[in-house]
Amino acid sequence: DTGVSQNPRHKITKRGQNVTFRCDPISEHNRLYWYRQTLGQGPEFLTYFQNEAQLEKSRLLSDRFSAERPKGSFSTLEIQRTEQGDSAMYLCASQLMGGQDTEAFFGQGTRLTVV
Amino acid sequence: DQQVKQNSPSLSVQEGRISILNCDYTNSMFDYFLWYKKYPAEGPTFLISISSIKDKNEDGRFTVFLNKSAKHLSLHIVPSQPGDSAVYFCAATANSGGYQKVTFGTGTKLQVIP
Numbered sequence: 001d002t003g004v005s006q007n008p009r010h011k012i013t014k015r016g017q018n019v020t021f022r023c024d025p026i027s028e029h030n031r032l033y034w035y036r037q038t039l040g041q042g043p044e045f046l047t048y049f050q051n052e053a054q055l056e057k058s059r060l061l062s063d064r065f066s067a068e069r070p071k072g073s074f075s076t077l078e079i080q081r082t083e084q085g086d087s088a089m090y091l092c093a094s095q096l097m098g099g100q101d102t103e104a105f106f107g108q109g110t111r112l113t114v115v
Numbered sequence: 116d117q118q119v120k121q122n123s124p125s126l127s128v129q130e131g132r133i134s135i136l137n138c139d140y141t142n143s144m145f146d147y148f149l150w151y152k153k154y155p156a157e158g159p160t161f162l163i164s165i166s167s168i169k170d171k172n173e174d175g176r177f178t179v180f181l182n183k184s185a186k187h188l189s190l191h192i193v194p195s196q197p198g199d200s201a202v203y204f205c206a207a208t209a210n211s212g213g214y215q216k217v218t219f220g221t222g223t224k225l226q227v228i229p
Contacts, residue, residue, distance in 0.1 A: 004158075006158075033216065033217065035219075040124075040221075040222075041221055041222070042119075042121075042204050042219035042220050042221040042222050043159065043204065043219045044219075045216055045217075045218065045219075048216050056216060091158050091159070093217070095217070103161045103164050104149070104161070104206075104217050105161060106151075106158035106159045106160070106161075107158050108157055108158045109156075109157070111156070
């Protein structure tokens, strides 16, 4: 297991287009997070899953954003009708809840640029 | 509502000296705290953590101190090395109490000067 994997690493899209990102978490990790990070800010929480259940979505997440984790393994984050303000680094993290050590491990991120 | 705060956006330290990064939190439900290091164009990398039942955790050159009464934690790096130059994020979560997400501070950019 090589850790959390995110694809693609970079995405450039025209405003108004839809984009989809994929995250493959560490095997057996039951929790999966999506964060967004812009320059000079810490990772901003978007949503997270416990197994296949989406437990919380940030108030900042508009209806254009949707995330799924259909089988409790990989997850996708889709942004519809992208706007320039969506340009950011999108980070996925996975975590094993219930153990003694519960650090979240991050992927390399997907850099989205909306032009 | 910024529940995890890092009030120093940047810090410069001479190589070999101690780096002290500070973090404050407001949510008393938090019982597990983490530090992450981030290089440009990469995802954050876990560095060290501490449970609220402890007040200190040490891992090589890195030590995290937790003051629960003050809702404050700090990361000490001794001795600092140029490769430590990165952005450091403090994060907190609640192991007990069900479904608490990991919440991050805004980061402190550390520059270690050779």
